[in-house]
Each structure stands twice: as C-alpha cells, then as structure tokens.
Amino acid sequence: DAGITQSPRHKVTETGTPVTLRCHQTENHRYMYWYRQDPGHGLRLIHYSYGVKDTDKGEVSDGYSVSRSKTEDFLLTLESATSSQTSVYFCAISVDRGANTEAFFGQGTRLTVV
Amino acid sequence: AQSVTQLGSHVSVSEGALVLLRCNYSSSVPPYLFWYVQYPNQGLQLLLKYTSAATLVKGINGFEAEFKKSETSFHLTKPSAHMSDAAEYFCAVSDSRAAGNKLTFGGGTRVLVKP
Numbered sequence: 001d002a003g004i005t006q007s008p009r010h011k012v013t014e015t016g017t018p019v020t021l022r023c024h025q026t027e028n029h030r031y032m033y034w035y036r037q038d039p040g041h042g043l044r045l046i047h048y049s050y051g052v053k054d055t056d057k058g059e060v061s062d063g064y065s066v067s068r069s070k071t072e073d074f075l076l077t078l079e080s081a082t083s084s085q086t087s088v089y090f091c092a093i094s095v096d097r098g099a100n101t102e103a104f105f106g107q108g109t110r111l112t113v114v
Numbered sequence: 115a116q117s118v119t120q121l122g123s124h125v126s127v128s129e130g131a132l133v134l135l136r137c138n139y140s141s142s143v144p145p146y147l148f149w150y151v152q153y154p155n156q157g158l159q160l161l162l163k164y165t166s167a168a169t170l171v172k173g174i175n176g177f178e179a180e181f182k183k184s185e186t187s188f189h190l191t192k193p194s195a196h197m198s199d200a201a202e203y204f205c206a207v208s209d210s211r212a213a214g215n216k217l218t219f220g221g222g223t224r225v226l227v228k229p
Contacts, residue, residue, distance in 0.1 A: 004157075033216070035219075040123065040221045040222075041221055042118075042120075042204050042206075042219030042220050042221045042222050043158070043204065043206075043217070043219045044219070045216055045217070045218075048216060058216070090157060090158070094215065101215055102160060102163070103148075103160070103217060104160075105150075105157035105158040105159075106157050107155075107156060107157045108155075108156075108157055
C-alpha cells in the first residue's frame with residue numbers, strides 16, 4: 001500500500017455540511033491525487049498536488065477543495081456536501097520507478113451524503 | 115484529451131476458461147497504459163503496465179496484455195481463470211511516464227468466475 005492511510009474509512013453526513021477527508025503518506029512522495037469512484041465511470045480525478053501548497057484541478061473538481069500544508073498530508077474538503085458527492089474516494093501517490101512511474105492507491109473512503 | 119473504453123461492464127467466465135477483458139484508448143500522444151485490479155472493499159492494485167518497450171506485457175497473477183497501436187487496444191487476458199480472479203478490473207491511460215502523470219480510467223469490468 002506504499003504507506004498510504006485514508007481517514008475516515010466510512011462516513012455518513014448530511015446535505016449541506018462540510019466534510020474533510022484525509023490522506024496520509026509515510027514516504028514523502030511529491031505527487032498526490034484524489035479520485036472518486038462511481039459505477040460505470042471508473043475513477044475520475046478530482047484534484048492533485050505536486051508539492052506543498054501546490055495543487056491543481058482535475059476532471060471533476062467542482063464542489064471540492066484541497067490543501068497540502070505538509071508533504072505527508074493531502075486533505076480533500078467538500079465545502080457543502082450534496083447527494084451527488086456520495087461516492088468512494090481514493091487517494092493515490094505517484095512513485096518514481098526510474099524509467100517510469102507507478103501509482104499506488106489507498107484503501108478508499110466510502111462517503112454517503114443523506 | 116485522453117479517453118478509455120472498456121467493453122462490457124460485467125464478464126462471467128467458468129473456472130479454467132480464458133479471461134479476456136477489452137480496452138480501447140484514445141490519445142493524441144504515445145500512450146502509457148495500465149491495468150489495475152480491485153478486490154472488494156480494497157484499493158487498486160497494479161496488474162501490469164505498457165511503457166513503450168515490448169508490446170506484449172506480462173503482469174502478476176498470470177495476466178498479460180498486448181498493445182496494438184493500429185487497433186488502439188490494450189486487451190487483458192489470462193489463459194485459465196481462477197476463483198481468486200473475481201474482482202473489478204480497470205484499464206487506464208497516461209500521456210506521460212514522468213512523475214506526476216495523471217491517469218484516465220475506463221469504466222471498469224467486473225469479473226465473475228463460476229465454479
């Protein structure tokens with residue numbers, strides 16, 4: 001699992017409330033990503049980070065924000081949760097393997113917005 | 115922009131039979147292609163990757179995939195299915211093998227293995 005921990009693993013929240021998901025890595029990799037997984041869509045990129053305080057938007061960034069104040073932590077915030085954000089969220093890191101890189105994924109956070 | 119299409123959201127195979135999962139991609143640059151497997155309630159695990167070396171790529175657990183540029187395909191196969199192969203499989207493409215590459219995923223194919 002390349003030292004990736006996501007928390008919480010499960011969460012139920014109410015519509016309109018803010019929610020923060022945490023991704024923690026133990027190996028100081030530069031690149032970190034947040035994806036959401038929905039049936040039929042595979043995984044879609046929400047936001048990614050290429051260093052402390054350096055982040056950028058992915059394919060489905062509306063309604064989400066991120067922060068990275070330390071190399072090891074990448075936070076995903078749903079500013080005002082909606083039912084359409086019910087999903088499984090995965091954090092990933094990009095590991096340099098010399099000639100190419102490989103992505104490693106966390107165990108996922110199942111978020112339900114009611 | 116890149117895209118990935120996986121034909122068939124569900125595949126059912128008998129134990130011992132061939133597993134064939136189809137993946138077609140669209141990319142404006144030479145692609146780097148990946149297959150991932152996801153077991154229930156777990157994250158994604160890399161099965162294999164194509165990074166412009168050999169077109170036939172061997173991965174873990176007896177899986178292999180062949181890159182065919184003319185067909186823009188990267189189909190995944192395993193000669194003989196095992197019960198433990200029941201999982202969801204994702205094909206993904208990246209436009210770069212450099213650090214920081216972002217992945218675009220297909221919709222996934224769930225494999226059911228019948229005894």
